Amino acid sequence: MTQKAMLIDTTKCMGCRGCQVACKQWNQLAAENTRFTGSYQNPPNLSASTWTLIKFIEPEGDPIRWLFRKEQCFHCGDPACVDACPTGALKKRPDGIVWIDQKICAGCKYCVHACPFQTPHTDHDTGTAKKCRMCIDRVDNGLKPACVTACPTGAVLYGAREDMLKVAKKRKAIVEKQTGASVRIYGETELGGLGVITVLADKASVYGLPEQPKKPLLLPRWLIGIVPGAVILYGMFKNFTGVREKAEKEEKAKEGQS
């Protein structure tokens, strides 16, 4: 099966939020009661009923720069959430889609804490974790994800991962030539190659993304607990042995006296 991927070209996004609405509609996600936070960004963050949203970024010190980035699950090549899931509800398909089987998820919230992008959220009505599933039901029937279909500028594309990378590289060359900005193709190699590749017109941190996203490592953490623990146990054994030997000596001395 060929690897599929989504391409988000922030340099083409105009912040219309058509993708946000299309996602809510197709996945039948409830509206959220939100408040004005001083930005067009609304709701302020991803949640169990908001699987994608446009981040409106106003970099400090530049009054006329206004950046948009579509936030959603990155469908990592090496996903921390799938590693963390103790029930097997989180699955990665051969085509790259990472999804949560709602029939299996027990709601332990470990994926919520494991994800380097804070993508999955707990739905307090169902008790399970939820996030973007790349419109698995549409994709399997030959359609494109709802947000891709809705995007009026072609900023969100879906197809073979190789093709998406080609488009991203072409776009990088054009934007760099036209604006002089240094463009980053986020997701080409990060975390085993993300299933959502983002063309960024600035550093990742400007867009609110970790420059080098990392998956939490397990083995060193086990060792940092087990090794000192074993040393402490040995010390404890020595201590008890010492106490016993001392008591035995005293007893012998007493016997010797009497």
Added chain:
Amino acid sequence: MVHYDWGLPVAIDLFAAGMGAAAFMVAVMADLAGSKKFTSIRLTGAIIAPWPAILGVLLLVVDLGKPFRFWEMLLKRGEGLSIAPPYLMFNPGSAMSWGTWILTLFVIISLIYLIVSIIAIPFSWGEIATKTIGIIGLPFALLVTTYTGVLISATSNALWSNYLLPFVFVSSAIVTGIAGIICILAILKMLKLLEEDFIPGLEKLNGVMIVVLLASLALFIIVGIMQPQMLTLIASAKLGILFWLFSIILGIIIPLIFSFKKEGNPAGTSFIISLLVILGGFFLRYVILIAGQIA
């Protein structure tokens, strides 16, 4: 009210499972080093060990979004409702999956250990049987104490992912485990049910363990000092007070002062000090868990 994905039930589990497993380790170590000499320590540890871990597991199940699906962590699902080979669910990349099995096995072994410890006393094979089961359970107990740290450390949480957290939780577990045993022994001493008094020795031992805990905490704070959440932990009004007052002053500093008294402490003092240590251990888990979830 702010909602924390992991709150009080998880904090109690991290604390209780660690304390029970540590009590088990102390019991086995005393048994291996001193045999019949330390029977009161061994029995006390064996009696404490399973219950906090059982409480922790129950709380974790209740805290699930779907508590009745807890079995999904034990059995592997196939298509539909079928159970697929290899039948048992285990995800080696998941600290929680490890924890599920480690805790389950530890609870079983510590229950067997408790039963054998009690019924085997009059028999000649009793000593070798308890020792054998103790040695089998030892790695599981050590893994339980470590798992409490690894569980929240192997995440993308800025405060928890600190590499030294497992060390902090292991040393804290051992301190609370020893304190649990002192607590019970002190009650027995007050009731004049004990022939030999091991409390001063255990308090000195715990004094050393408290120094190890202090060292691990210092390293934990130094390594994570650049994280804003670390400042929430050590310098914010509410959590900072809980951390410094309950975990550090009442749970560490005061017990440390009373640990190395030459003449030992009266049973009542030992009882209260051991309770302070246990309380401090709980608050340590609680403040770290909550501080990590405050944006």
